[in-house]
Amino acid sequence: MILPFAKRSPAQFILLLGDEGILCTPYRIAAAPPPFFTRTGNEHGVNAIHALLARYPQVPVALLIDTLEQDFRIDTLPRLNPFDRAALIKRRLQQAFPDAFLRAHLVQGGGRVLLAGVGNNGPLSAWLQRLERPGAAAPRFALLPVEAADLAARLAPAENGWSLLLSRQQAGGVRQIVARDGKLVFTRLTPSVPPDAGTGEIAQSVVRDLRATLGYLGRLGLSDSRQLAAAILAPPFLHDALRKAAPPLGTLNILSPRAAALQLDLPFFPEDGDPFGDALFVGWFARRKKLLMPLMTPDRRAARQGVLIRRWGWRAAVAALLLALVLGGWQTHDAFATIFKSRRAAYELAALRHELAEEQAATGSVTAPLGRLRAALERKRLFAAPQPAPWPLLAALARGLGGTARLVRLDWRYESAQEAENDKAKKDRPAGEILAIDLCLVPALDATASKDAIVAGFQHVATALATTLPGYTVAVTRFPFPALPQETLSNDGKTGADAPGDFTAAFMIQKATP
């Protein structure tokens, strides 16, 4: 019995195709039937597989080929660049398998490459047609010996790297896989013994095939059979017979397919007592996420190349677009900064204009006559500014004179420095406030009064005025007779008065200069 066991591999149908039949294994497919085997020519079974695949069109199909129509060759390549290497491998494949329907290669390292070719005879061509499902993913093809080479190394680990796995296949024949360091170096598929053969006959057949393989391996460099580690998948009842008849080998591991599956922790466990290794190979294959050596038909390969070109083209295009966007962004950064700055300035300008219009509408009635208000206020201030006037000085003069003198003439003027400067005709006249007066004494002096008495009387008046007018200078500019230093004195008897007591003197009162 084969038990489904969840692994992290994708859901798929795995078809192990041999010359005598096909094992259909649904893997991780919900509500799918258990694995079943169909012999070649059994139309009922073939139709069942076909119906099952049609029921799950979205589930991919992997075809594991274990037919006789496959051939391998290991070639050594010179050191070349990747393009020339690919061209050389393609040419070598064509030369090695000119009639092959499917060709593939696997680089094994050290300049060696495994070339494989599959013929189109046998059941493969029929299944290629059956596996074409409209709208479904194309099936994957793989060669069982290639995909199971590392299985041989796991079941028959060898110190010097030579491992052999021998399995009787329900799909047809006895498959031998020889790997060196886990890489396929040789494989054989020999006819199986009849189903009714006895234990001894089966064991002898297996040992005969094994000895023949050792002969081939001698040509590939295996000089001593004890360098080979072998694993033989056989039901338990054959173990003793095989162990007795086996040639001398390095190690010989004989185990049932179920025991091998358990040992490998595979998702498929063959039924206990199952003599065939098909399910073991399928389980090993199911663990793979990627095929070691995928096979493709020419059409499929061309389509695959188109898909690859398109996929990488999209990746390159997206990368180029991102790079271009980054480059464009870098190049347009300054431009956009300037544009944003300009936009922001325009926006702020519009906002300011809007705010200004609102303010004008709200305060228009207040601010409209503002100019007139300001001018009127300023004019009011200007017109109301205090101006020099004669009245304070004249009032003080009246107080200063009291009853000692009488005013005969008065001449007051005030000129600012600017006015005095502008009036060139009176350029010598001092600026500021000036008061010129003519006075006569009260009571009037007698006509015979002495000059000294007259002068003393006017000097007394001048002194009184100077006392009354602080900040002003008071000077007598003319007496009734010549008496000033700049005047000429004489004794002709004239006093300058026309009538008794009509003695007048001139005074000059002006603001004292600090």
Place this chain on the structure above:
Amino acid sequence: MNAPRPHVPWLALVALALTIAFGSGPLARILQTSAAQRLPALETQRAQAAKNLRQLQSDAALARKLSGQIDAAGAARMLAPVDRLQAAAQLERAAAASGLRHFTYTIGAEHPVTVTDSGLRQKLARCSIRLAADAPLDTDASAFIVRIQKILPGRVRVRAFSLTRIGGANTPLGAVNLRFTATLAWLSNGARTVLAGTP
């Protein structure tokens, strides 16, 4: 029937990427040049608009403050042009009211002056007024001058003032006893020079 072209879309994307990569530079330069040319004018206008707004707000505050000091009618009176003929008539009426005799006056021609004392440029007119008359007493003369200063619009400043006793110092007092002259400087809004049409 057209053959499928599976590579056209990604090739178009590559072409788009190349267009962006090689076209963004010149396009950016064109855009930047255009924006940079507009930016100084915009910034100047923005600064001017901000200044205008601040000025308006300041004016509004000032207007509210000034409106408490003078109303529109008072402002109109304060800024009204003078009527020189009416001023002359006022002088004569004031002289008659003050009991003056032989009153003569001379109102000189106006001279435009510009006053900028407070930072506000004001265009005014200045003229000289000469007065002469016989007055009963010196107080009548001074009262007449003070009255003139009050009734004439604007500012009247006394530049010169003289009194002369009629007769001698001992002449008995009569109806008029002294002669006075005065020179006044009249600063006013000036007379209206355009009597029709827009000033």
